[in-house]
Amino acid sequence: MKRRIILILVITAMLIAIVVKLAYNKSKIAEKKSPPKIGDIRIPVTTSAVRSEIMLERLVKTGTLAPLRASRVLSASGGQLQSVMFSLGDHVKKGQLLAIVDxxxxxxxxxxxxxxxxxxxxxxxxxxxxxxxxxxxxxxxxxxxxxxxxxxxxxxxxxxxxxxASIKAPDDGVIASRPVEQGVFIAAGTEVASIVNMSSLKVQVNLTEDEVYKVAKGQKIAITTDVYPERIISGVVTFISPQANEAFNYQVEVTAPNDKSMLLRAGTFVNADFSKKTGRKVLLVSREALIESTSNAAVYVVINGKAILRKISVGKNYGEELEVLGGLEDREEVVTAGQVNLKDSALIKVTNKE
CATH class of the missing domain: 1.10.287 (Helix Hairpins)
Known part of the structure; x- marks a missing residue:
């Protein structure tokens, strides 16, 4: 009898242990299956600050170098060319004797x-x-x-x-051409040589109607070349055409000194930077922050660890940034990456600031 009671107790204890174990496992499985609390999730994002800046009106144009002056040396009399006293590439001075007609x-x-x-x-x-x-x-x-x-x-x-009969140089410069030889007969008006004066640089560029009104005579210009990429030459606008050409462009000339240590030649391509500060202070936001088109612009603003959706209005395009006309304040943080996972008032974690 006693043994029977002990057996019943053992079996009862085993059943109780099994029930407890099953209940524990069931609670664990239910816990795993239950959805996480939404409020605890923080979506990683990157941000950048809205900033104000005095705008620089960017205008860089490609132009070509032209000689300060180019002169044709013409014979005023006809006859046999008795003597030629110059060669190609010679540096000559104004009034220097170049040739003599018999x-x-x-x-x-x-x-x-x-x-x-x-x-x-x-x-x-x-x-x-x-x-x-x-x-x-x-x-x-x-x-x-x-x-x-x-x-x-x-x-x-x-x-x-x-x-x-004594043909003289009309200007300082370098002999660029010599179409005649000593001993030939020439008529009055024949070109004996051409002289290029490169003592100063003359950059010629074409500007559109919108661009030409942003340039003023006397304006200082920065000139760069691929030949001397590390050097910046300071030039001045000396001429603005009053009339457009057939392509509706306006020719503008910039004059600059020609440094003997890095002598430039006519026909060289250069970049003329007409950029200048406008004096207009604007608010800028990264283009990456927009989640809609510019006509229906919106961004997520970071406030107290949340991404707050806000409509904004934008103006001019400045490369990777847009002008803010309304909806944002200077130095406010906006989300620039990770917006695809966001909803209004979503909790966020800023991983890094751009």
Whole structure:
């Protein structure tokens, strides 16, 4: 009997243990299946601050370098090119003798003309004396005076032709072309050489109608080149075309000194930076913060650990940023990454700030 009671007690204890174990397992399974508390989840996001800035009106244009002056050296007289005293690439000064046209026949003509002037002057003086003694008429003296004046004019013309036979440089610069050779016969007006003056740089750029009104004569410009990428050349706007060309562009010229240590050549492409501060202070927000289009703009603003959805209005586009016209304040934090997982007033965890 006693043994039976003990067996019943053991079996009862085992059943109780099994029931307790099953109940414990059931509670654990139910706990795992139960959804987590929504309020405890914090969605990771990155943010950036809204900022105010004095805006820089960006305007960078590609242009080409042109010589400060380009001169064609023309022969004023015709004849055989007796001497050429320059080569391609020579540096020449204004007034420097470059070439001589054979003027030996002109020298003979000058000698004859000067002899004739001396003879006519003597005859004119004789007739004046005769006129005083009433041995000659006034008409004869006036005729002699006209002949003498014509002879003087002829002498001056021949002397000028002889002077023109000496071809001189009209400007400082470098000889860029030499289309003739010594000994050839040239006519008056023939180009003997061309001279390029690169003592200063002249940058020529084309601006649109919208751009040209942002530029002013005398404005300082930063010039850069791929040839000398580490150097910035300071230039000044010296010309703005008053009329558009056929492409509705306005030509603008910028002048700058040509540093001998990094001499630039005509035809080189350069970048002319016309950017300047507008004096207008604007509020900027990262374009990445927008969750709608610019016409229906909205962002998530970080307030007390929550992402608060807020409608905003935006203005001009400044690259990776947009002008804020309303809806945000300076230095407010906005979400720039992770918005896809957000709802209004969602709890967030800022992982890093941009």
């Amino acid at each position: 003027s030996r026949l002109l020298a003979l003509d000058l000698q004859k003309a000067e002899t004739n002037v001396v003879k006519l002057e003597r005859d004119l003086n004789n007739y004046r004396e005769l006129l005083e003694g009433k041995a000659a008429t006034l008409e004869k003296v006036e005729g002699m005076q006209q002949s003498y004046n014509d002879a003087l004019n002829l002498v001056q013309q021949i002397r000028k032709q002889i002077a023109d």
